Amino acid sequence: MMIKVGLVEDNHLLAEGIKDKLALSEELTLNFHVFDGKSLFDYLDHDNLPEVILMDIEMDNMDGITTTREVKRLFPSVKILMITVLDDDDKLLEAFKAGASGYLLKDIKPARLINAISETLDGGIPMSPSIASKALELLLQNDNSKQINVTEQLSPRENDVLDLLVKGMSVRQISDALFVSEKTVRKHLEHIYEKLQVKGSREAIAKFVRRIPK
Numbered sequence: 001m002m003i004k005v006g007l008v009e010d011n012h013l014l015a016e017g018i019k020d021k022l023a024l025s026e027e028l029t030l031n032f033h034v035f036d037g038k039s040l041f042d043y044l045d046h047d048n049l050p051e052v053i054l055m056d057i058e059m060d061n062m063d064g065i066t067t068t069r070e071v072k073r074l075f076p077s078v079k080i081l082m083i084t085v086l087d088d089d090d091k092l093l094e095a096f097k098a099g100a101s102g103y104l105l106k107d108i109k110p111a112r113l114i115n116a117i118s119e120t121l122d123g124g125i126p127m128s129p130s131i132a133s134k135a136l137e138l139l140l141q142n143d144n145s146k147q148i149n150v151t152e153q154l155s156p157r158e159n160d161v162l163d164l165l166v167k168g169m170s171v172r173q174i175s176d177a178l179f180v181s182e183k184t185v186r187k188h189l190e191h192i193y194e195k196l197q198v199k200g201s202r203e204a205i206a207k208f209v210r211r212i213p214k
Helices: 012-022 064-074 089-098 110-121 129-141 144-151 156-166 171-178 182-196 201-210
Strands: 003-008 028-034 052-055 079-084 102-105
Touching (some): 003 012, 003 110, 012 028, 012 110, 052 064, 064 079, 064 089, 079 089, 079 110, 089 102, 102 110, 156 171, 156 182, 171 182
Parallel strands (some): 003 028, 003 052, 052 079, 079 102
16 A cells, blocks of 8 residues: 655755655655645645655745644644754754654655655654754753653653654664564553653653653
């Protein structure tokens, strides 16, 4: 079954580059390309939604973060990957708060972009390496007392799972890294979501990154 992808990108040259990368996969099909957030909603229909939307951040006529927030309100099942030239702390946090499932830079290699889309649908939160490093830096910069409010609720193994989730790993990759079954990873994730009082991996990583108790 083909994975339907939407693209929201206002730069023609960058959009063509992303399209070329997507075309290398036989499992992906580009449903549409629009040039701003406002135009996106003309292409969203409950009967023909893309599984994943690649979303630029800086755009006229509704920026990517505002658009992401509205898409997740109207169509919560749609996964959104921010794909941007911006390596910015505030944008990173705002994107996750808005509902993004990952944060990639536009110089990403074709194979990594294709894998990131699959990882997102498998419950992962893919990030470009520099973005993952930035996220971990933000964790270390935040107040330790707030960090404890999040991590002390979890067992050592659950903290291991959440740490790998923050790094953008999928369930399968976490399973391989910890030498446990995917079923075990999913069970740990269920416990993590319950303890952190979140609905899924996106909210868990946003809470972990922000270190803000809910």
